[in-house]
Amino acid sequence: MIELDARQKNIIVDKIKTYFDQELQQDIGQFDAEFLLDFFATEVGVFFYNKGIEDAKEVIEDQFQSIDMALMDIEEPEPF
Structure with missing residues (x-):
């Protein structure tokens, strides 16, 4: 799994939340955005x-x- 520092993780979580809001018109909370980031880091991060x-x-x-x-x-x- 790719390890991110707190600053990087916060930036990406903010981007996830913004994407959900602007593109999907859905409000996603901090916990859900972090969970989604962890999922992608674990499952597909190796490809990146x-x-x-x-x-x-x-x-x-x-x-x-x-x-x-x-x-x-x-x-x-x-x-x-």
Whole structure:
């Protein structure tokens, strides 16, 4: 399960409450919004977490490729 600090959790709970109010015209209480957040963090959070890892790996691989190309550009040919 994804662990959020209190500040992050409060921000997300407020967003859930606002979404329910504006999009669904339903008032959702603090407890219900926190419960919904905990449910999503437990049940689907891993998919978002893994997608973040996948995206980070892609950025790192691109950076390594860029570094490799830069090193190849400055590499001196070896005499035979």
